[in-house]
Amino acid sequence: MMNRRAAIQAGVCGGLGLSLGDMFRLQSQGGDAFSMTQGKTLKDPKALSVIQLHLGGGVPQHESFDPKPESPVEYRGAFGVTKTNTGEIFSENFPATAAVADKLTVIRSMVGKIPDHATATYHLFTGYTPTAVIDFPQMGAIVSHELGKRGELPPYVAIPNNHSFAGGTGFLSSTHGPFELNADPAERNYKVKDFSIPERVSMQRFDRRKTAREIVEQKIRSLEADPTTLDTMDDFYQQAYTLLTSQESQAAFALDGETEETFELYGRDVVGLKGPDNRFHPKGLAEKMIVARRLVESGVRFVTVTYGSWDSHVDVQRDCLDQMPALDHAISGLITDLDRRGLLDTTIFWVTSEFGRTPKINNTSGRDHWARNYSMLVAGGGFSPGLIYGASDSIGGEPARDAVPLENLMHTIYHQLGIDANKELLAFGTRPIEIIKDGKLLKGLLS
The missing domain is CATH 1.10.1240 (Methyltransferase, Methionine Synthase (B12-binding Domains); Chain A, domain 1)
Incomplete structure (x- = not known):
């Protein structure tokens, strides 16, 4: 072949x-x-599309959406806090996101399973941990299989590529896999390869x-x-x-017609620290997120965008200073833009990482892998705006209330799309597999 x-x-x-x-x-x-196999079909979906912004490597919860300003310095880290427009606090690394906190939900009590990059990423994208017997399909592949296309474009698109640890279509036909751009929208001569x-x-x-x-x-x-x-x-x-x-399909992948104000809104020119050449460089996240918005606007059901390298075992402060300014503007820019265009109600924007980081800073000024408690952000698609859901303990290491297993959040996202996550598919023609095993609907997250 x-x-x-x-x-x-x-x-x-x-x-x-x-x-x-x-x-x-x-x-x-x-x-x-x-x-x-048989399974009920949900009616009246609240959401039509998902944009998943994946931050591979493990984003530190203390330096993002669950700061601990009253903890000892070896736990709270080097950054202060900023107040959100709802009266809560985020890390000072996210002032723009704090200004749109009334339009998003932060979950501070996520619970994973294994603090290993490959296993945790596979778990995040499929809802299952890997086994030697069955390869499980990604969430985007399930959405493609269950809901099909809306218009001419593929139902599932990855910007720029499918994550290497995320698995694939599993026991589903590979026709439900992501259409990969294999190109960076931030590049000067950006063009979807072979398209x-x-x-x-x-x-x-x-x-x-x-x-x-x-x-x-x-x-x-x-x-x-x-x-x-x-x-x-x-x-x-x-x-x-x-x-x-x-022309319509081609235009959905392009940046033609976008205004300068839109590029500024998403933070196109926002930079982090100087690169190896001693110059400041934009991170390219803004352009990726604009293309993601254009795709869901044109009917794509599931878009994944990957950004950054967050495995901060050494000098977590430096990694945050370098990568978080662009991330902050991209999150707030997309939420604002979706809202202005009337797309936020029907689009779930989901910011993910495979796990968090250790509550205590290590002896190389970094944080190590930590799956027992971390944070995620969700906006739109019927999720309750302005909500801080759950809480971690005083050092950000364990859930203090309303612990959220990943399976429950994925079950809830499927529900908002009109997919029954309890439905079984037959792997290999004989073995029934639930879309999400033992997941529960989190009604407290929904408006």
């Missing part, structure tokens, strides 16, 4: 090829490995190839080929043709 990069290029399979369609067809192989007709192929030539393929397919039909298989292939090639020729 050809690799994805070769398969996606228009025309690579020869004069009759539209090989983005080949990619869709190849991705779907193995689709008979599962089927759905357009090559310059050497004119539109006329492209249409001739499509017509020739249709003639061949009609000939196959006349020879009484399997109509089900042929109809499926037609669908894959129609998807490819639409994506390669639709």
